[in-house]
Amino acid sequence: MDFKSNLDWLNSQNGDVLSFNHGIEKEGLRTDSNGKIADTPHPQALGSTLTHPSITTDYSESLLEFITPVYKKPKEVIDHLTSLHQFAYHHLEDESIWPASMPNFIPNELAINIAQYGSSNIGQLKTAYRHGLWHRYGRMMQTIAGLHFNFSFSDEFWQAFSEHKGYTDDLQTFISKQYFHLIRGFRRHSWLLLYLFGASPAMDKSFKAGEQVKLETLSEDTDFLPMATSLRMSDIGYTNNAQSSLHICYNNLERYTDTLNKAIQTIYPAYSKITLKNDGQYNQLNNNILQIENEYYSDIRPKRVANSGEKPIHALKERGVQYIEVRCLDLNPLLPCGIDEQQIKFLDVFLTYCLLSEQDKIDDIECEDVTENNKRVTQHGREENLMLLCEKKEIPLTKKADIIFKQMSEVAFILENFETGTVDAVKEQYRKVHDKKYTPSYLFLREIGAHQGSFLKASHSLAKSHKDYFKSLDISKEVLAQYTDLAKQSVKDQQQIEQSDTIDFDSFLNEYLAN
Numbered sequence: 001m002d003f004k005s006n007l008d009w010l011n012s013q014n015g016d017v018l019s020f021n022h023g024i025e026k027e028g029l030r031t032d033s034n035g036k037i038a039d040t041p042h043p044q045a046l047g048s049t050l051t052h053p054s055i056t057t058d059y060s061e062s063l064l065e066f067i068t069p070v071y072k073k074p075k076e077v078i079d080h081l082t083s084l085h086q087f088a089y090h091h092l093e094d095e096s097i098w099p100a101s102m103p104n105f106i107p108n109e110l111a112i113n114i115a116q117y118g119s120s121n122i123g124q125l126k127t128a129y130r131h132g133l134w135h136r137y138g139r140m141m142q143t144i145a146g147l148h149f150n151f152s153f154s155d156e157f158w159q160a161f162s163e164h165k166g167y168t169d170d171l172q173t174f175i176s177k178q179y180f181h182l183i184r185g186f187r188r189h190s191w192l193l194l195y196l197f198g199a200s201p202a203m204d205k206s207f208k209a210g211e212q213v214k215l216e217t218l219s220e221d222t223d224f225l226p227m228a229t230s231l232r233m234s235d236i237g238y239t240n241n242a243q244s245s246l247h248i249c250y251n252n253l254e255r256y257t258d259t260l261n262k263a264i265q266t267i268y269p270a271y272s273k274i275t276l277k278n279d280g281q282y283n284q285l286n287n288n289i290l291q292i293e294n295e296y297y298s299d300i301r302p303k304r305v306a307n308s309g310e311k312p313i314h315a316l317k318e319r320g321v322q323y324i325e326v327r328c329l330d331l332n333p334l335l336p337c338g339i340d341e342q343q344i345k346f347l348d349v350f351l352t353y354c355l356l357s358e359q360d361k362i363d364d365i366e367c368e369d370v371t372e373n374n375k376r377v378t379q380h381g382r383e384e385n386l387m388l389l390c391e392k393k394e395i396p397l398t399k400k401a402d403i404i405f406k407q408m409s410e411v412a413f414i415l416e417n418f419e420t421g422t423v424d425a426v427k428e429q430y431r432k433v434h435d436k437k438y439t440p441s442y443l444f445l446r447e448i449g450a451h452q453g454s455f456l457k458a459s460h461s462l463a464k465s466h467k468d469y470f471k472s473l474d475i476s477k478e479v480l481a482q483y484t485d486l487a488k489q490s491v492k493d494q495q496q497i498e499q500s501d502t503i504d505f506d507s508f509l510n511e512y513l514a515n
Helices: 003-011 074-092 121-137 155-164 171-197 253-265 312-319 341-356 364-380 397-415 422-434 440-449 455-472 477-500 505-514
Strands: 020-031 055-057 063-067 147-153 202-204 216-219 222-224 300-303 323-329 387-390 393-396
Touching: 003 155, 003 341, 003 397, 020 074, 020 341, 055 074, 063 074, 074 341, 074 455, 074 477, 121 477, 121 505, 147 155, 147 341, 155 171, 171 253, 171 300, 171 323, 171 341, 171 364, 171 397, 171 422, 202 440, 202 455, 222 440, 222 455, 253 312, 300 312, 323 341, 341 397, 341 422, 364 387, 387 397, 393 397, 397 422, 440 455
Parallel strands: none
Antiparallel strands: 020 063, 020 147, 055 063, 147 323, 202 222, 216 222, 300 323, 387 393
């Protein structure tokens, strides 16, 4: 069935079918009053990073991560993200949350404290894994922040869509197959998200980028690329030699889990040179290409909520895809939450389009095109007449975007009946295709220019502005009490986990890796 047939089906559905599930994981570095990375521990008042459901840390101790529950309405997601910022600022005192994806001033690598999760076996596992990231890629990488957008269709959607497709076997098998269909579409078109939402064209000189990307000097303290959209998603960010050789297959669930599992089980010679332990401290979990599946830096992941103690890859293989996680989104430093309601509505349309459009399997040649297109857009996305690859032939970015937007507009028109503002969200993003001055990468670069060309000064100013915004909002006594109780309960939960361990960490790790 072609896109037109799927679109006709979409147009015949009701609101129960066409409702989406959204959640956001938003990272942000804690920074001191001088704009330097905070060297303080995670604030006790925010609770336990191991067990708190909504406030934790990512790779480094100073990299806060806010996690929203799943909501149907984009506004509900933003409202919850706002309340998490409000609660955090209630306790951060002189510190702020850095608004940009690229980090603030870092005097040296050892100023980045690796995240700590307590003395339990699972807590030690999380910290040891991050030690592995340090020894493999350096600590600088552990300060880069982004947004992860979690998305799924409703159960009613999948039931109706399977009937439309004439599928009569196991529904979960159909759902997993269709999510991989969506993922292939996403990978073909992810360059568009990098163009529309990339917001990291510059960075502080203290971030040692290496030789992967030749940057230019903007000012005494700032490096940049004048037409870049997302240096975070370029070779400066989450890439490495070991993973460049991986060929993770997105054509179906079985091949995806098998190829990912192979990487987890395959020894990488360079990592074999890293001593596993020094004075009882693990330098890495193992010497394989990937310590665990989370080490694979993809721009999108199929996901399934794992049971306690279960590996994510096992949950996925056994029970199928439950939702997808979009991982290529920069923080928009001009927005207090780093994202807004309109962007979520656009992502709803984009991901629905990726599902409904025709998506053949991606072969090795096209995979190279996907990688090259993303590279071109991250580093040179706002160049006039930028060309992208399609079957090894060149096509202007604007022409390729026009084709996609034409079909997305049809999807948006249908979804508008159930989520007001969807059509406007698509129109607003389309404006960026032919006028680059509306892109966040351009707007942030303009903001940097207004601060003597200093990424640090511009970002620090925005951090203070966002802090003032969140502190100006009323937070009810009930909400404050709710988050306070959550924080206290999370500390008790961590203590209970630590007291319930019955084996030493070495034995725990051996069992974990063996399963």
